[in-house]
Amino acid sequence: MCGIVGFIGTKNAKEVLLNGLEKLEYRGYDSAGIALKSQDSVLVAKEKGRIADLREEVPADAFGEIGIGHTRWATHGKPSHANAHPHQSKSGRYTIVHNGVIENYSLLTDEYLADVGFASDTDTEVIVLLIELFASQGLTTKQAFTKTLSLLHGSYAICLIDNQDNETLYAAKNKSPLLIGTGKDFNVIASDAMAVIRETNQFIEIMDEEIVIVKRDGVTIETLDGEEVTREAYTATLDASDIEKGTYPHYMLKETDEQPAVIRKIIQAYQNEEGEITVDGTIVNEVLASDRIHIVACGTSYHAGLVGKNLIEKLAQIPVEVHVSSEFGYNMPLLSEKPLFIFITQSGETADSRQVLVKVKEMGYRSLTITNVPGSTLDREADHTMHLHAGPEIAVASTKAYTAQIAALSILATVVGRAKGLETAKQFDLAVELGIVANAMETLVDSKEIIEHIAGEYLATTRNAFFLGRHIDYFVAMEAALKLKEISYIQAEGFASGELKHGTIALIEEGTPVLALITQESINWNIRGNVKEVLARGANACILAMEGVNQPGDQFVIPKVHELLTPLASVVPCQLLAYYAALHRGCDVDKPRNLAKSVTVE
Ligand code: F6R
Numbered sequence: 001m002c003g004i005v006g007f008i009g010t011k012n013a014k015e016v017l018l019n020g021l022e023k024l025e026y027r028g029y030d031s032a033g034i035a036l037k038s039q040d041s042v043l044v045a046k047e048k049g050r051i052a053d054l055r056e057e058v059p060a061d062a063f064g065e066i067g068i069g070h071t072r073w074a075t076h077g078k079p080s081h082a083n084a085h086p087h088q089s090k091s092g093r094y095t096i097v098h099n100g101v102i103e104n105y106s107l108l109t110d111e112y113l114a115d116v117g118f119a120s121d122t123d124t125e126v127i128v129l130l131i132e133l134f135a136s137q138g139l140t141t142k143q144a145f146t147k148t149l150s151l152l153h154g155s156y157a158i159c160l161i162d163n164q165d166n167e168t169l170y171a172a173k174n175k176s177p178l179l180i181g182t183g184k185d186f187n188v189i190a191s192d193a194m195a196v197i198r199e200t201n202q203f204i205e206i207m208d209e210e211i212v213i214v215k216r217d218g219v220t221i222e223t224l225d226g227e228e229v230t231r232e233a234y235t236a237t238l239d240a241s242d243i244e245k246g247t248y249p250h251y252m253l254k255e256t257d258e259q260p261a262v263i264r265k266i267i268q269a270y271q272n273e274e275g276e277i278t279v280d281g282t283i284v285n286e287v288l289a290s291d292r293i294h295i296v297a298c299g300t301s302y303h304a305g306l307v308g309k310n311l312i313e314k315l316a317q318i319p320v321e322v323h324v325s326s327e328f329g330y331n332m333p334l335l336s337e338k339p340l341f342i343f344i345t346q347s348g349e350t351a352d353s354r355q356v357l358v359k360v361k362e363m364g365y366r367s368l369t370i371t372n373v374p375g376s377t378l379d380r381e382a383d384h385t386m387h388l389h390a391g392p393e394i395a396v397a398s399t400k401a402y403t404a405q406i407a408a409l410s411i412l413a414t415v416v417g418r419a420k421g422l423e424t425a426k427q428f429d430l431a432v433e434l435g436i437v438a439n440a441m442e443t444l445v446d447s448k449e450i451i452e453h454i455a456g457e458y459l460a461t462t463r464n465a466f467f468l469g470r471h472i473d474y475f476v477a478m479e480a481a482l483k484l485k486e487i488s489y490i491q492a493e494g495f496a497s498g499e500l501k502h503g504t505i506a507l508i509e510e511g512t513p514v515l516a517l518i519t520q521e522s523i524n525w526n527i528r529g530n531v532k533e534v535l536a537r538g539a540n541a542c543i544l545a546m547e548g549v550n551q552p553g554d555q556f557v558i559p560k561v562h563e564l565l566t567p568l569a570s571v572v573p574c575q576l577l578a579y580y581a582a583l584h585r586g587c588d589v590d591k592p593r594n595l596a597k598s599v600t601v602e
Contacts, residue, residue: 002085002099002600003027003071004178005195006159008169008216009186012036013067014058016188020195021051021069023243026251026394027192028596029071030079035086035095035161036064042095042163046084065216066169068159068189070097073596076105077121087125089132090116093163094141096131098124099191099600100155100176108151127158145170146211146224155351155600159189171212176600177349177377180204180212180219182233187214192598193236193375194243194392202233205375234375242392250589252395252487256575257445262390262400263438263568266407267431269389277430279415283384286366287318287416290340294333295322296356297344298599300398300482301405305344306475307567308409314564315413315425325352326602329359341367344409346393346401347598348376355602357381370408372401386412395590396597397487399575402479403441403568407434410565433562437569440559444572447556448580451573454555455580458513458542465490465513466504466539467574468497468530470523476567477517480574487592488582497530510538515577519546519558519566544573 003024007013017034032054033046045058051071070085077083085097102108105123112133118125127148134144141162149158155175162168171178171189181188181200188196189212193203204219206212210229213220221229248254272278287293293312295305302324309320321333325343329352341360345353348371357367357378369382372390379385388404410430417425459465465484469477478494485492495504497516508514514534518527528551531541545551546569547560561569582589 002029002073002191003195004097004099004157004159004189004191005069006067006169006171006189006214007186008066008214009183010065010216011186012063013065014062016196016199017067017069018051018055018058019198020190021054021071023195024071024192025051025591026396027071027073027598028396028591029073031074031081031084032069032071033084033086034058034067034069036062037066037161037163037166038064039166040163042088042092042161044086044088044095046081046086048079048081048084066161066166068095068097068161068169075101076123082120083122085124087120087122087128089128091132093135094128094131095161095163096124096128097159098127099157100174102126102152102156103154104152127152127156131160141165141170142211142213145172149209149211150224157191167215169214171206171214172210173206174208175351175354178206180206180214182219185216187216187219189214193238197236197238197243201236201238203236204231204233205380237374238392243394250395250579252397252399252579252589255393255395255400256572256579258391259400259403259445259572260438260441262404263407263434263441265389266404266411267434269387270411271431275431277411277415279386279412280384283368283386283412284416284419286340286368286384287316287412288419289338290318290366291338292336293318293320293340293342295320295342295344296325296328296353297322298325298350298352300402300479301344301346303475303479303482304402304405304409306478307406307472308344308413310472311406311410311413311564312416315417315422315428316420317417317422325350325356329356339365341365343367343369343378343382344405345369345378346372346388346398346405348373348378349598349600350378351600351602354378354381370405372404394597396592396595397483397578397589402571406568410434428564433565437561437565440561440569441572443559444569445576447573448576450556451576452580454542455577456584458515458540459484459488459490459577459581460584462490462511462513464507465492465515467492467494468500468514468516468527469494470497470527471520472567473517473519473523473527473570476570476574479571480515480517480577483575483578484581486595487578487589488585488587489593490581497527500530501533505533505537508534508537508539512539514539514541516541516543517570517574518543518549519570520563521549524549544570546570
């Protein structure tokens with residue numbers, strides 16, 4: 001979603017901002033802009049479309065030692081030049097970029113700015129106009145900014161330039177992520193460390209409702225009440241090469257290929273010196289103390305949660321409910337006495353999930369976040385965290401984070417099951433089984449040619465597609481359909497195959513692609529019966545079956561892995577099918593339309 005970069009130093013900020021915005025492209029955006037402050041003026045360049053278009057827009061000799069940049073994912077007002085950030089106050093004194101949503105912007109407009117014309121349709125503009133209004137009433141910039149912040153309801157990460165001040169950049173946040181990167185004779189601001197990792201690996205976290213005064217040689221953090229806050233910088237472990245594509249045409253392909261290595265890395269990260277899989281004892285005790293687990297997540301992470309429920313219930317024998325975050329927050333189920341909330345989130349920043357975390361914390365319940373991003377908001381705010389160790393996931397379509405989430409959940413389930421003395425968990429040699437998964441994944445990512453061929457035959461020109469599954473294959477079918485939808489724009493549905501005849505089979509017509517996933521012995525013949533039913537109605541059916549349950553004539557065979565871990569293998573051909581279907585249809589795989597990687601608004 002929207003991204004921010006800011007710089008103050010002794011060199012030209014232009015390239016820092018443009019390079020930083022390029023690194024934030026993966027988050028999803030539809031317009032971008034920068035502002036560069038020289039001695040006495042501020043140059044603003046902005047453009048609908050890509051950073052490459054913005055680069056054309058910025059004059060070659062543009063210069064400023066202070067600058068702010070932004071990628072915008074439209075919420076209030078369509079993607080356009082006028083709505084792109086930065087936005088300026090009427091006199092041009094103040095320039096800001098903003099991520100988030102100001103919920104009370106129309107109330108603030110009515111109360112303070114009724115006579116002031118707006119240059120855009122954005123909620124952001126109200127912020128910069130208020131700052132100018134309060135400054136014109138005699139407040140200093142810091143006071144005007146603080147007063148404005150105290151009036152805002154909603155989420156924000158803001159960077160502010162005052163054209164009358166050559167020494168300062170201001171920043172603040174509430175709910176939306178923002179970090180300060182520190183260096184010698186310069187400081188940077190970014191919504192994601194990745195954007196500025198070339199400049200520094202030293203970062204200071206900003207907390208909600210703090211204001212930050214950033215100079216070339218220092219950073220001052222204050223609460224909105226003016227109390228100074230001391231906070232040490234931490235070293236980001238991110239490696240600049242982790243965020244490069246290398247020789248891959250797309251991040252999605254690179255990240256799909258990385259999955260065997262990620263699984264091996266997770267095994268290592270959760271193994272003790274004796275080679276046993278372990279999880280922090282406080283987390284295990286927390287799970288043992290709970291009488292019901294609620295997994296809360298969105299999108300692909302929600303699909304991983306569904307697989308996690310199966311793992312936890314089978315291996316640890318604790319009842320689990322899985323919830324879509326955006327629903328859970330507003331329609332809570334009846335809770336038991338000692339529920340534990342597990343938030344699954346690749347980015348650790350998803351606003352829908354965070355609002356649930358905030359709510360359950362207020363209610364006094366315990367929480368665990370499973371995330372790929374150390375230091376992210378949900379990482380910091382939950383009682384406990386398990387990290388995924390998957391390395392940065394840049395492609396909008398999540399691949400390696402999904403498999404890493406399932407692997408992490410299998411680790412948690414097994415360790416808790418063993419702590420309870422359960423035989424199934426004790427006899428489950430997880431490290432070995434995950435090793436087998438990693439090998440199977442390697443075979444699968446090496447099968448690109450055949451998967452590309454299947455994608456061409458079944459998905460290249462279709463309007464719609466169905467993925468069928470039963471048992472845990474149904475959860476993977478849902479993930480397969482989501483992957484296909486988001487990057488190829490084919491209307492796809494993941495379906496419990498037994499449910500087809502209760503209505504949906506009406507959609508099957510001559511040539512409709514139906515892809516069936518079969519990995520479980522117990523449902524092999526039922527789902528093959530459902531495939532016959534759709535074939536009889538003209539469907540173009542394709543079976544992806546696991547070794548052991550496969551039959552002659554199946555279009556694709558998935559190498560065998562343990563029956564509890566089959567999603568880790570069966571999802572890989574589905575990810576690749578989506579990838580190649582998108583390529584066949586000429587879609588921009590890494591930047592699908594309308595989507596954002598990190599969804600920081602509710
Ligand atoms: C799909 C995808 C999304 C995310 C969802 C939650 O490929 O990536 O569905 O899974 O937006 O994001 P996180 O996991 O960051 O909370």
